[in-house]
Amino acid sequence: MKVTNKSVRIGLVSVSDRASSGVYTDEGLPSLREWLAAAIVEPTEFVEALIPDEQPLIEATLKRLVDEEGCALVLTTGGTGPAPRDVTPDATLAVADREMPGFGEQMRQVSLYYVPTAILSRQVGVIRGQSLILNLPGRPKSIRETLEGVRGEDGEVRVHGVFSAVPYCVELIGGPVFGTRSEVVRAFRPKKK
Ligand SMILES: Nc1ncnc2c1ncn2[C@@H]1O[C@H](COP(=O)(O)OP(=O)(O)OP(=O)(O)O)[C@@H](O)[C@H]1O
Numbered sequence: 653m654k655v656t657n658k659s660v661r662i663g664l665v666s667v668s669d670r671a672s673s674g675v676y677t678d679e680g681l682p683s684l685r686e687w688l689a690a691a692i693v694e695p696t697e698f699v700e701a702l703i704p705d706e707q708p709l710i711e712a713t714l715k716r717l718v719d720e721e722g723c724a725l726v727l728t729t730g731g732t733g734p735a736p737r738d739v740t741p742d743a744t745l746a747v748a749d750r751e752m753p754g755f756g757e758q759m760r761q762v763s764l765y766y767v768p769t770a771i772l773s774r775q776v777g778v779i780r781g782q783s784l785i786l787n788l789p790g791r792p793k794s795i796r797e798t799l800e801g802v803r804g805e806d807g808e809v810r811v812h813g814v815f816s817a818v819p820y821c822v823e824l825i826g827g828p829v830f831g832t833r834s835e836v837v838r839a840f841r842p843k844k845k
């Protein structure tokens with residue numbers, strides 16, 4: 653696989669009323685940053701935002717990260733549930749050019765191995781311009797769970813996390829080519845004939 657030395661620019665958005673107002677310390681952005689830095693081979697640059705559950709602000713943040721900051725990938729955490737203030741998927745769909753339903757489907761599937769309330773997450777994956785935007789649930793532990801997938805006691809992957817498909821998707825929509833460390837997550841690319 654061809655990989656470049658260019659750094660991969662990634663937007664991280666933690667959507668939480670309480671973390672953004674200081675009621676508790678935000679663990680979303682550090683968890684995202686640590687997982688991605690361990691998973692991606694190439695140097696990464698992060699553009700981060702910690703914001704409350706306000707749909708116009710989430711939409712403006714996603715647009716800024718993609719259109720002005722040039723992020724090839726944007727990951728959000730929080731605000732995907734059914735409560736009235738959970739509006740991250742609505743904001744994400746509002747700024748989308750195209751939906752990628754497989755990401756939401758697979759994340760809910762993976763999450764069911766961890767928690768029966770996984771079906772309450774309305775998380776979506778979308779394309780805006782040449783960027784992939786993915787919603788992850790708010791619990792910091794769900795970041796690793798959904799991105800990395802489910803492992804058996806032998807450490808082998810039983811159910812693929814969605815990050816296995818992220819590098820190929822980003823490449824297909826015109827973003828940078830990057831690889832992953834297989835001990836964290838194995839990126840799949842179909843073999844060229
Ligand atoms: N950014 C975060 N940092 C640390 N812990 C978080 C964060 N977001 C969520 N959590 C934890 O996960 C739990 C469930 O998250 P959820 O997104 O449902 O919160 P919420 O009830 O919508 O409230 P808020 O928007 O104020 O985080 C929270 O109660 C909290 O313990």
Ligand SMILES: Nc1nc2c(c(=O)[nH]1)N[C@H]1C(S)=C(S)[C@@H](COP(=O)(O)O)O[C@H]1N2
Binds near residue numbers: 734738767774790795
């Ligand atoms: N992997 C994983 N997915 C999960 C969870 C979790 O703890 N781990 N929590 C679920 C719960 S309890 C809810 S309400 C929804 C939405 O969470 P959010 O509003 O914090 O985004 O995500 C679900 N998905």
